[in-house]
Amino acid sequence: AQKITQTQPGMFVQEKEAVTLDCTYDTSDQSYGLFWYKQPSSGEMIFLIYQGSYDEQNATEGRYSLNFQKARKSANLVISASQLGDSAMYFCAMREPGNQFYFGTGTSLTVIP
Amino acid sequence: KAGVTQTPRYLIKTRGQQVTLSCSPISGHRSVSWYQQTPGQGLQFLFEYFSETQRNKGNFPGRFSGRQFSNSRSEMNVSTLELGDSALYLCASSSGLSNTQYFGPGTRLTVL
Numbered sequence: 001a002q003k004i005t006q007t008q009p010g011m012f013v014q015e016k017e018a019v020t021l022d023c024t025y026d027t028s029d030q031s032y033g034l035f036w037y038k039q040p041s042s043g044e045m046i047f048l049i050y051q052g053s054y055d056e057q058n059a060t061e062g063r064y065s066l067n068f069q070k071a072r073k074s075a076n077l078v079i080s081a082s083q084l085g086d087s088a089m090y091f092c093a094m095r096e097p098g099n100q101f102y103f104g105t106g107t108s109l110t111v112i113p
Numbered sequence: 114k115a116g117v118t119q120t121p122r123y124l125i126k127t128r129g130q131q132v133t134l135s136c137s138p139i140s141g142h143r144s145v146s147w148y149q150q151t152p153g154q155g156l157q158f159l160f161e162y163f164s165e166t167q168r169n170k171g172n173f174p175g176r177f178s179g180r181q182f183s184n185s186r187s188e189m190n191v192s193t194l195e196l197g198d199s200a201l202y203l204c205a206s207s208s209g210l211s212n213t214q215y216f217g218p219g220t221r222l223t224v225l
Contacts, residue, residue, distance in 0.1 A: 035213060043201055045216035091156065097211040100169040101146065103156045 002026065003102035004092050010108045013082045020067070021077040021107045023092030029053075032096045034075040036066065039089040039106070048090075051075060079109075087111045114140055117206050117217035125223045131192040134220045138185050138206030144168075145187040146214060147179060150201040162187055163210055191222075199224045 005024045013019035025034065036048040051059045051066045059066045067076040075094075079086055092104040118137045126132050138145050146169075147159040158171040162181035179189045185206075191198055201221050205214035 033211065033213075037216070042218075043203075043221070044218045045203060045205070047213055047215055050213055095211060098168070099210075100158050100161055100171070101205075101214055103148075103158075105155050 002104075004094055004104035006092055006104035006107050008107045009105075010110070012110050012112055013079075013086075015084060015111055015113050016081055018078060018080045019082055019109065021079070021090050021092075021109065023075045023077065023104060025073050025075060025092075025094045025102075027073075027094065027096060029096045032094055034066065034068070035093040035095070035101075036064070036075075036077045037091045037093060037103075038086075039091065041088070045091070049077070082111045084111050084113060117204060117215055119202075119204050119217040119220050121220060122218065123221050123223075125225060126194050127225050128194055128196060130194050131190065132194060132222060134189045134191075134202055134204075134222075136187045136189070136204030136206075136217060138187070138204075139215055142206035142208050142215075143185050144207045144210055144212075144214075145181055145185065146205045146207075147187070147189050148203040148205070149173075150203060150219075151199070156203075159189065161210075168210060194224045196224050198222065 032053045034051040038046045049061045063080045065078045089106045091106045120135045144163045146161040161169040165181045176192045181187045201219045203219045205216045207214045
């Protein structure tokens with residue numbers, strides 16, 4: 001079974017609007033971390049946000065927030081007030097302690113002016 | 114603090130050759146992971162090293178190998194290159210085996 005599933009290959013959003021990128025994960029561990037990364041066309045993966053499985057509040061970092069629904073095994077990324085520079089690939093990832101990182105297939109986000 | 118550095122940034126090799134890529138992690142980070150990224154296969158995990166020991170390994174043939182030195186710098190070697198090895202190779206470091214990984218800019222390898 002896939003550890004990380006991102007069902008949206010491509011998304012479009014109008015500049016200044018909010019957008020939600022979906023991510024579901026599969027684990028039987030109680031302790032794990034969830035991550036989102038951004039990859040612009042330059043290729044470098046940029047860390048955006050982290051959510052621990054025991055964190056009761058949703059993580060936020062500036063315009064990024066992670067909508068964590070543990071029972072549904074969902075970790076959606078919400079980008080508020082989209083900017084042209086947000087156009088990129090976005091990857092959801094999970095890590096169980098001591099185990100490798102598992103990445104999803106990514107969502108390509110295009111911000112329309 | 115300086116980020117993860119990878120050298121070289123670009124490489125062109127021919128089939129059958131071998132190649133060595135280098136990664137210097139963020140200062141104080143002891144874990145280094147390597148990934149291969151291609152348009153067709155996406156991001157695939159190669160291996161992870163922590164304190165000079167390979168801790169996790171992906172599903173790649175034995176032509177792909179790596180090592181980590183006592184200063185946490187890591188090298189990845191690919192022997193007998195094939196056309197399908199053309200890819201962006203990304204290195205990431207973290208302070209521990211459960212922590213956030215930070216990526217380098219990648220090495221773009223082209224095999225002709």
